[in-house]
Every structure is written in structure tokens, then in C-alpha cells.
Amino acid sequence: MIKDLLQQKFAATLDDNLISEISEKGIFKTFKQNEIIIDINEPLNFIPLLLSGDIKILREDNEGNELLIYFLEAGDTCTMSLTCCLGTTKSKIRAVAEKDSSLVLIPVQNMQTWFHNNESWRNFILQSYQIRFDEMLEAIDSLAFMKMDERLYKYLKNKVMLNDTKTIHIKHQDIAEDLNTSRVVVSRLLKQLENESKIKLGRNKIVVI
Incomplete structure (x- = not known):
């Protein structure tokens, strides 16, 4: 079942061998609408691949006010969690299920190994960084100029x-x-x-x- 979902959403970006490996080593999780998936200051030992649903990524100021940064759709991953995993730091964002969502959680050690050994994974991660970076620039422009x-x-x-x-x-x-x-x-x-x-x-x- 997990492999079928992965193929539906990631076949265009990840090779078949990697999809099989993700289905074996990844952890399948479901989250209800408004449930917190990743919280601020939470240690991160995994990165999420979104199979279905939508997730909103939020920042929080010192007074506890939240600000929407961007949305994730099925077929996306959160590059801000990637950065925290690579730097072994705590999460700087809150990820909340916008609707009922299903994910595969990839352990950080696998993520790092695949980045070095698998071209399709490396390209997917780098493209995800570019997309999220553009979205964050758009969010900054909205705050500054709109x-x-x-x-x-x-x-x-x-x-x-x-x-x-x-x-x-x-x-x-x-x-x-x-x-x-x-x-x-x-x-x-x-x-x-x-x-x-x-x-x-x-x-x-x-x-x-």
C-alpha cells in the first residue's frame, strides 16, 4: 500500500529502487486535520514525505503569534525540517495538518545516505530547496510590500x-x-x-x- 502511494506521488522524481527502499525503511503515519506534525523546538530524527492531504508550515514569535510561511501538498517534503536534520538542530517551524494527511517519515541517517548515493533523491532534495526558498521569498515580499x-x-x-x-x-x-x-x-x-x-x-x- 505504501509503495503504491509513493509511486503515485513520487514516480516522476524518484527512481523505482529508491521508492522500494523508502517503502521498507520509512514509517507510515496519518494525521487528523489541525494535528501538529512537527513542533517548534522539537528534535528532528526524520523528514516527512507527504502522500496525501496538505500541511501548513508556520513560524512563531516570542509572544506566541504564528505566521504562515508556506503550504505543502502531496508529493512535497519540508526543506526546513531537512535543514534541521542535517544540522542536528531543533525544529524552527511548526507543521500542522491543514486537512487529514498521510506521510512517510524517513529516518535522518537514510536521508543522508541517499543524498550521497542516489541521484534522483539528491535532485529531488535540491529542487525542493529551490521551491521552498522561492515560496519564502514570496512570503517575505507579501509582508514587506503588500x-x-x-x-x-x-x-x-x-x-x-x-x-x-x-x-x-x-x-x-x-x-x-x-x-x-x-x-x-x-x-x-x-x-x-x-x-x-x-x-x-x-x-x-x-x-x-
Whole structure:
């Protein structure tokens, strides 16, 4: 079963022998929506390969406020956890299941061995670094150069792309926590976006037009 899931999501990037080895040595885990997968300051002995679902990667300031950095989709890995594993440091991020998700956890020693011995794994890791780096630059640009209403609309459009549906089931408070702002601000800006005919608001749901 795990091997079939790996082939579905990673056959285009990882060779068959490596997929077989991952299915043997990796640990299959499932997480419910909103369950924490990796927490800040947690020692990391594995890296995750996401088979199904979505994961959001968050940073936290000294006051405990969270900020969304990027999302992971099926077929992705978290390069920030890779960096912590390679440096044998504690996690600097929090990974939370955006929806029910399944993963294969790869022990760090295997990850390091494959990086040196397997070209497809090495290419996959380097490409993942580039993708996540670009996403972090985009997150920094949003914080530095975009107004909150623009950040909010971009957030909603990313949710639409991630879930492949124009209807998003989410509370205003959850959006506020992801964007590190207040629920009142989010509610006001959502109403503004509705008045601009960009979205349609419902009870705990938003339709992006």
C-alpha cells in the first residue's frame, strides 16, 4: 500500500529502487486535520514525505503569534525540517495538518545516505530547496510590500488552488491566526472584498469568485 502511494506521488522524481527502499525503511503515519506534525523546538530524527492531504508550515514569535510561511501538498517534503536534520538542530517551524494527511517519515541517517548515493533523491532534495526558498521569498515580499487586503486575497486564492475548489470552509479567526492579525481586521477586509465582488461570504465559508 505504501509503495503504491509513493509511486503515485513520487514516480516522476524518484527512481523505482529508491521508492522500494523508502517503502521498507520509512514509517507510515496519518494525521487528523489541525494535528501538529512537527513542533517548534522539537528534535528532528526524520523528514516527512507527504502522500496525501496538505500541511501548513508556520513560524512563531516570542509572544506566541504564528505566521504562515508556506503550504505543502502531496508529493512535497519540508526543506526546513531537512535543514534541521542535517544540522542536528531543533525544529524552527511548526507543521500542522491543514486537512487529514498521510506521510512517510524517513529516518535522518537514510536521508543522508541517499543524498550521497542516489541521484534522483539528491535532485529531488535540491529542487525542493529551490521551491521552498522561492515560496519564502514570496512570503517575505507579501509582508514587506503588500497591504493586508492584498495579502488576504492572495491567501484565499492560494487556498482555492490548494483545495481545487472555489468554496473555502474556514473561520475568520483561523485566517487571522495564519496572517498574524486580528479577527476584526479579517472580517472587515473580507466584507471589503465582498463589496468589490471578489468573494461571497457565507457561514464559516467563503466563495472566491
